[in-house]
Amino acid sequence: MTNTQARNTKVMNRFDLTQRLVTKLKDEAVIGGIGNTNFDLWAAGHRPENFYMLGSMGLAFPIALGVALAQPKRRVFALEGDGSLLMQLGCLATIATLAPKNLTMVVMDNGIYQITGSQPTPAAGHTDLIAVAVASGLANSSWAADEDDFERLIEQSMSATVPTLIGVRIDDKPGTGTTRRDPVQIRERFMHGMGVRQPL
Amino acid sequence: MDQIAVHQDSATSTDWPVAIYRTLKDFGVAQLSYVPDAGHSKLIKLSHADRAIKTTVLTTEEEGVALSAGAWLGGDRAVLLMQSSGVGNCVNMLSLMASCRFPLLTLVTMRGEWAEFNPWQIPMGKATPQAFEIMGVTVLRLDNPDDAEEVISAAASLAYDGDQQVAVLISQRMIGRKKWTKETH
Numbered sequence: 557m558t559n560t561q562a563r564n565t566k567v568m569n570r571f572d573l574t575q576r577l578v579t580k581l582k583d584e585a586v587i588g589g590i591g592n593t594n595f596d597l598w599a600a601g602h603r604p605e606n607f608y609m610l611g612s613m614g615l616a617f618p619i620a621l622g623v624a625l626a627q628p629k630r631r632v633f634a635l636e637g638d639g640s641l642l643m644q645l646g647c648l649a650t651i652a653t654l655a656p657k658n659l660t661m662v663v664m665d666n667g668i669y670q671i672t673g674s675q676p677t678p679a680a681g682h683t684d685l686i687a688v689a690v691a692s693g694l695a696n697s698s699w700a701a702d703e704d705d706f707e708r709l710i711e712q713s714m715s716a717t718v719p720t721l722i723g724v725r726i727d728d729k730p731g732t733g734t735t736r737r738d739p740v741q742i743r744e745r746f747m748h749g750m751g752v753r754q755p756l
Numbered sequence: 757m758d759q760i761a762v763h764q765d766s767a768t769s770t771d772w773p774v775a776i777y778r779t780l781k782d783f784g785v786a787q788l789s790y791v792p793d794a795g796h797s798k799l800i801k802l803s804h805a806d807r808a809i810k811t812t813v814l815t816t817e818e819e820g821v822a823l824s825a826g827a828w829l830g831g832d833r834a835v836l837l838m839q840s841s842g843v844g845n846c847v848n849m850l851s852l853m854a855s856c857r858f859p860l861l862t863l864v865t866m867r868g869e870w871a872e873f874n875p876w877q878i879p880m881g882k883a884t885p886q887a888f889e890i891m892g893v894t895v896l897r898l899d900n901p902d903d904a905e906e907v908i909s910a911a912a913s914l915a916y917d918g919d920q921q922v923a924v925l926i927s928q929r930m931i932g933r934k935k936w937t938k939e940t941h
Contacts, residue, residue, distance in 0.1 A: 587826075607829060612852040615822035622826020622834065623789060625810045646815025654812055739855040741828065752831030 565725045567700040570664050571596040571732045573724055577633065577662070585623055585750065588735075589616035591632055591638040591671045593664055595731025599634060604749030608735045610743050614643030617651060617661055624656040627750060631658050631714060638665040638685060639677050639693070645688060651719055652693030660713040661721040663689075664727055674728055686723040697721035772930070773798035775904035778862065783912040785812060785861075787941070788890055789820040790837035795865030795931035799837065817842035821849040825858045833916055836862040840884040841877065850891035853921045858918040858920035860893070861912055870928035884925060893921040901930055 570592060578586075586606045588594030595607040607623075609616055610719070620634035641663055648680040651659065667680035679685070689697035696718045700706035706724055713720035736742075747753035762937060777799055780788070788803040789812040803811045810832075814820045820836040827834035838846075843864060853860045867874075868881015880887075885895045894914060898907045911922045 585830075607851075612822065612849055612857065615818065615825075615849060615852065618822030619820040619826040619829070621812075622787065622823040622828075622832070624826075624830035625812075625823075626827050626830025644816075644819065647819050650812060650815055650819055656808075735888040740857050743856040743858070746829055747831075750830055752829075 563635065563699075563702070565699045565723075567725050567727050568700075568703055568706070569729060570666075570724075570726045571729070573598060573662075573664075573703065573706055573726070574635065576599045576703065577635075577710055580707070580710060581605070581633075583632040584633060585620075585627070585746075587616050587620040587623065587632070587634045589634070589640050591611075591637060591640075592731035593635045593637050593640075593735045594735050598735040599731070599733025606749075607746045610737050610739070612638045612735050614647075616640065617647045618644065620659060621647070621651055621656065621744060623750070624659040625654065628656070628658055630750070631660065632656075634659070634661045636661065636663055638663055638667065638679065639669050641685060642677060642679055642683075645692070648689050648692035648694055648721075653717055657717050657719065659719040660710065660716075661719065663721065663723045664726050665723055666726045668728060670728055670730060686721070689721045689723075694719060694721050697723070697748070699723045699725070762814055766826065770928065771798075771929075772901040772904040773802065775901075776908050777802045779905050779908040779912065781806075782909070783916060784833055785835050785912075786832040787812070787823065787834035788837065789814050789823045791815075791817050791820070791842050793837070793839035793865045795839070795926060796837045796863070799863075816847040817845045821846050821853065822907055823862065824860050824862075825852055825856065828858050831860075834861070836860070838862060840864055840866045840868060840881045842921075843884045843887050844880050847887055850888075850893060850921065854892050857919045858921075859915040859919055860923075861915040862923045863908070863926060864923055865926045865931055866928040868928075871933045872928065881928075888923045891921075893923050896922065896924045897927065898924050899927040899930060 574596040588597035616636040623634040668674045824834040868878040915922045
């Protein structure tokens, strides 16, 4: 868990926040990053518009960027862990360059690699990922102070004119579900959900 | 940029990037991402000038692999441009394309082969075909400018229609001998 003094943010729970997000959704796309992030997305209720990543650590935001560019009229959410984002910090600058207004990114920050034994990340306690995002050119980036603030930021992002990034401090609890892993089924179901593929 | 003129030009030995661009247009490519290379500069310019292609400059090649996946998920065809030095960066992320059976079309300008003067470029250049092949990517070579349309078209069919991951290695000989920068003592 990070403990940056500048942050006065409540430590929340990933599954609870994911449920709060999913409750608000209709036909929006959600890209769930590797590990606990997509396990909680799976547990929050299966939707065809969800893409679950069980590999490719760090690529949730770049995948979401591709979807957001391909489907500019659809809102695309991307959920990513802090450890994963650290692997691909450069993508924040890439996204800031393209600036798709239909992209909402959420960083679930517990400062640890929970799934591999809760080892602290190199960023834990001193790297402020929202400050990194702002400095990368994503001006509409902020920490959610608590659950209500998270919901407010999600709703605000739905009509934003620039990409949104929301940081949430979360606890060290593991994910609550176990995503079914067949990659081609996950892809096909998502593409049906996006209306770009018809079932056979 | 006069796009009509570009489309009507016939490819010559010096304007193979135009032939590539035209072939990508014929295949309906709607997203192009790249880590720049001098050998790709003309194609990059053509892409930026084309409002029908969403063009993304990347910080690293893995991002482009992901962008190609996301584009396909959203119904777009994508192409990824890089230099051979970037191929090693992608290796783990090529799993994403193989697992989910995402098409990947990547055009790679080669370093470390024909008349290479910089020893730092050579190991990755020499390992480029194998780096793709160990991850199941089909490797095609483009050695002759006159073959640009045919090779890119074959690669695009294999990728977009055959659901394969395909890399076209564009020969360093085709791009032209790099100008030596004299080392100083």
